Amino acid sequence: MSEIKSLQIIGSKSFGGAERWFQRFSLELDKLGHPTEIGVRRGSELDGNHWASLSCHPLGMRTVWDPLSKHEVKQLIKQRQPQIVQTYMGRATRLTHLPKQSGAVHIARLGGYYKVDGYRHADAWIGNTKGICDYLIDAGFSSQRVFHIYNFAELPEPGAAPAGLKAELGIPEDAWVLMTPGRFVPFKGHRYLLDALARLPEAIAGRPVWQVILGDGPLKQDLHQQAEQLNINRRIVWTGWQLNPDAYYRLADLIVFPSTNAEPFGNVIIEAWGYNKPLVTSASMGAREVMQHGQDGLLFECENSTSLATYLEQALKDEGLRRSMADRGLQRARQEFAKEPIMQAYLELYSKLLRGR
The missing domain is CATH 3.40.50.2000 (Glycogen Phosphorylase B;)
Structure with a gap:
């Protein structure tokens, strides 16, 4: 599979389970040889030394409607020219609108039953449960553009807790x-x-x-x-x-x-x-x-x-x-829930969507 350049954007203020998943996924994508850059909310807990060799772009993301933040995201996409722009949750998704003729595909990834109106402008949607995918389809999203992929589990080496x-x-x-x-x-x-x-x-x-x-x-x-x-x-x-x-x-x-x-x-x-x-x-x-x-x-x-x-x-x-x-x-x-097949599912989906542009 040829390399796929992506920009992964999240607007969270603090680290939690969803943000740890974003971190693991982005690092793994880059590790597999697919150039990955990330956009995070400026001044948030994610705006720090958490990303190894990944390029991290702090963004305003002040509110879900702020035109200056929306412009900043659009300029980043123009500058970095990713093939895939994947956004997480409402703030990042609402602020992400691809520049005309960017050639990129915007995927909104949902890990919850969010209000759907701020997601409709994306090109495709990933739900991390079947229930979320059904929710989107019931809300009028095209079943041909809604995809289900679970999160992967970490499989650490066996071992005990640190002594003491x-x-x-x-x-x-x-x-x-x-x-x-x-x-x-x-x-x-x-x-x-x-x-x-x-x-x-x-x-x-x-x-x-x-x-x-x-x-x-x-x-x-x-x-x-x-x-x-x-x-x-x-x-x-x-x-x-x-x-x-x-x-x-x-x-x-x-x-x-x-x-x-x-x-x-x-x-x-x-x-x-x-x-x-x-x-x-x-x-x-x-x-x-x-x-x-x-x-x-x-x-x-x-x-x-x-x-x-x-x-x-x-x-x-x-x-x-x-x-x-x-x-x-x-x-x-x-x-x-192993890492390899789930990462493969993401990459196959990326390739499919890019072929269908």
């Missing part, structure tokens, strides 16, 4: 470690996680239960106050947002993902599988699409802390269940 990490975090050596990554925003469901922790015994199967939470965001103060009021804060480690959560995945005995039904996919699911870790997650839209309850994870009712507590206790008491779910998840990560 438990002690460094103040966690007893014999403790169970539950781990939850995610920004502190309402649809990530952290308040239901905290309620569930308060319902759990402090020790299960003779081992104390501790929770590690990786994240930051607007609900930080509210969540800390809730943990204090529930008298569980002494068994929680708040690490802040982690650009590289590898050590924490390795440390975990169980990954917990408590999002509300508004969660469109959840990279945490396939990350847990890739790390060969058992998973308890809410039955959100994305989880229901990809998971099989009792086989590759346990699905609890969204926004139901009692249900979550029940499944957490079940998983911690049953070693065989944890092992079987983790092994089945790893198998699925390798077979259905």
Whole structure:
């Protein structure tokens, strides 16, 4: 396949799961020999040293309608002359309008059920779940220009957490470690996680239960106050947002993902599988699409802390269940969410769209 030059644009202010995916995808695309440049929001957390050898272009992206920002994006496209311009989420997509006769193809990639009006001007659309693709088609988008490609899972080499990490975090050596990554925003469901922790015994199967939470965001103060009021804060480690959560995945005995039904996919699911870790997650839209309850994870009712507590206790008491779910998840990560076939799907789509210009 001949090389394909692309410009990947995102307008996020902060790092989260979607932004980590953007980073992994862009770096991998360039690694495969396809020249890749990125555009990020000027002054954001992404406007920094996160991109190895990739050319990073800070852009204003002040609002979704700002004409100066729109002009800046158009000028960048004129200057860099990419073949593919792929935008992520609303801000970047609304501000991206290809210059006349640019010869490029504009692909809008959606990882959520966003308001569709700001996406219609793109040439094609990628949904990272089948549900999102159906949503676009139901909204009148051409089924011939809507494409489904899942995110890929990381498949790290097997290994334990760094020696001494438990002690460094103040966690007893014999403790169970539950781990939850995610920004502190309402649809990530952290308040239901905290309620569930308060319902759990402090020790299960003779081992104390501790929770590690990786994240930051607007609900930080509210969540800390809730943990204090529930008298569980002494068994929680708040690490802040982690650009590289590898050590924490390795440390975990169980990954917990408590999002509300508004969660469109959840990279945490396939990350847990890739790390060969058992998973308890809410039955959100994305989880229901990809998971099989009792086989590759346990699905609890969204926004139901009692249900979550029940499944957490079940998983911690049953070693065989944890092992079987983790092994089945790893198998699925390798077979259905591996990096190579998903990157190949993107490149084949790029080639198809460029041939059809």
